[in-house]
Amino acid sequence: MNKSKKIFLHFELKAEALAIGERTKGGTFRPCIETIPTSTLKGSFRSHFGLANVLSIGFFREETYMKDTFIYAPFDTFLGTAKLPISLQYLKPANDKEMIMGDIYVVKNRATDSLIKVTPTEISLGALKSKGFGRCKLRYIGEIKPDLKIGYLKGRLLEEELNAFGITKVFKSCYGYLFYPTSEIDGVYKRALFERSIIEGPEILIKKEYKYDH
């Protein structure tokens, strides 16, 4: 794999309430995740800026958020009845904070350079947008060229995107799946690396350094 350092565009994100769902179904409880997967951002950048296949990943700053539960009853328009109430977990600002803060890193290329000019702006992310969740302010911070490190991955990204994100080696794979749209109405689930995988890659993707042999 190519070991040269990748260049990322760094954006700051602010939000009041966000529910990026764990893809768990089959119950009345919907947990949320604490990072922003590549697939979520890809969809958002496509719908807001018309940019297809933007490679980016996001992380919320610890200490700026906490979890809470929102209960709602989805409405079945066909039957005209309410379904079983669902408990949706979401992120809200921590007690002493006004906003959830996060960082989004976009792989720099000619197409993504255009994002610099459109910010500051607003985007929406995650679920229940109709109920006011997911509105985010996005502000460009600057360009970064992070060093390579070996450690535990702190986000979720598609396996086929590893190279594009500058990940040079994977020592331990914790697999999961992310949804990948193939058309406006269809898509597939693609294999992805999840948190706790051990990788060699840009330090912005590393939660904690790995200190043993590999």
Place this chain on the structure above:
Amino acid sequence: MKYKEFIAELHDIGKLVDKQTLKQEGIEISGHTFHQLDFSQIGISQPSSPSWYAQFTEEIGSLASTKISQDHLPNVILTSIADELASTISRTYGGSRAFRERKKRGDFVSEGIHVLWNPEFYEKEKDKGRKWAAFSTLRQLKEMFKFIDDCKNQKEFFVKFKDNLTLTSEEKSTPFNIVSLFTHLQLTGKIYRISRNHSQTVKENGRLYLKYLNKRIQTVNEAAGGRIEKPKQKGKWIYRLIFCNITFPQSLCRLQDLNIFGKRADLIKAFSEDENSRDYVLFFTDDFMCLFIPKEDEIKIRELLKQFLESGFIIDYKEMEAELNLLTSSMERAYKEFHSSSTTRHLRIYEKRESVKPPSEIPPHLCDSCQMKHGKERLKDDIHEYLCDTCYGIREMGDSASEYAEWEGKAAWMKITLDQERLLEVLRRLFGEYVDSYTLMQSVGSNDKAELKKLFKPLAVQMDFVKDYNLLLKAFNSRIYEVKNDEGNPFFTKETFRYPIDSYYEFGIFKVRSGDAILRVLDLFNNLLDEYFPECLEDSPIKLSLSVATVKYPSQEHWQFLSTPEEAINIQSPGSTNLSLNITRYKLLREKIKKEDIKLSHFLHRLANIEIETESSLFVILEIFNNRKKFSTLLELTQNGLLVQQILDFYKLTREVTIL
């Protein structure tokens, strides 16, 4: 002649002989092996079974020895390797020459085992009439030699002498007397059989060798190498010590998903009992296994744990691959020490994961439960779900918690957990205190003490701890139904306190009609910790978590809380309280906070509000100080490090009228 097995465990049977008492009968015995005993002195002939030669374990260190027939030499050398390894990876060694000489003279000899977390254990057992010695008379001594001749297998030995082996320490001198002979011999036997099964005896130019992965050895030292402080004494045989956490991807969104725990416990039990794999398992709990296995070239983890992987489990493991004498369960510490010196010896640590590699793409729908496979549509009770065959199979294993689903009101999910990482820290602390403060150690110099502490390796002690942990779980399971209410009747019945998974005693669910139910469970846990682990109350590696909510509360949410315990006692009531306490603080709260004190409740609420509004503990302390005459206990509690919010949470959770 009928074939007799070589039983490595019998090499230390002599440690069960009471030499002092025998001396009074006129029988002089030195040491704990009998290869030099004059058998005419006791009027019997020397045993002739293969196991008899285990008596030469400490005498013979090379395959070139001519003291016994070549037929028995490989077994003796392998026992010797296993014995050395079982000792050195399990306690401490070293000390100055003067200290070692004093030890040899018997200056530090202590009767019976010293259980680090329960120092009164030996005396209590003695009071019950149990004895460490199994052979105290001439008749019994003769029976011992007959047993060496007749014993069929190690199981027979362990069953027959269980009490004696548990009360006898592997090494009788303080501070080495912390491992039971039972555990030491279990460990020795396992290591012996593993190294026997993975090595071959070869003869080259008339010389005998043992070969493992093409590394041939003649002596114990050649195989095991020197200890960690000997950078040049390289050992040829490299093995692995592995800590496996057996996890699963299922999200527990239905009660039937709890069957996964039963499946995991069954697999671990089967693996630990199967004659082809049991020796690899040094110890285990319901979600964890410690394995001793050869290098990956000889045994592939993926193949060894195939059954777990095929059933959809994930193995997250930490592996130490090292020369035999460098192996230890305190991996991180050894790794740091190893890398602080320049050496070409072999010690590696890896963190890895084994799971069935999932396909690169899955068309909709993804399995609703595990999210790792394609889900087929399943319809049950008018509910459509997409489940893979594995997850569907788990649901179909039965409705283990069906009665719970019928309950009304509130219930608590309970999980008891053994935190292996914390256990290692606790064992090190306990050993340090033992070395520093035990009476027999008073005359030992500080350098020797420091070295003994530094070289401590906890593996066998860990094994003993896990055995006691399992006893605690069993005791909890039986005594929970003996807890009485104020009228003297059982507080819980099999209907109100359920173990949804058979024989999985770490996990239970009980009805909470009032805070009293919570207190009874906490009290029982506290009492059992006091009984089995009295020295670990401050930093207990055994943790109890309770998640209290209405019966319909999502099981995933319960489980998320139960699987990440912080302290010895953790309680959550979603949306209301979240409390973590060590046992000492729990005891203090239990003693000081009376449930019927309504005035105290109001005052606690006021304090909690002040704390939230001011974001400062200073104002809270001031308020407590101003009211110290009225609520003197509060001052005492806060001075002991308890936060007002913790006191309030405890009060809310355990008061008679439920306000959760």
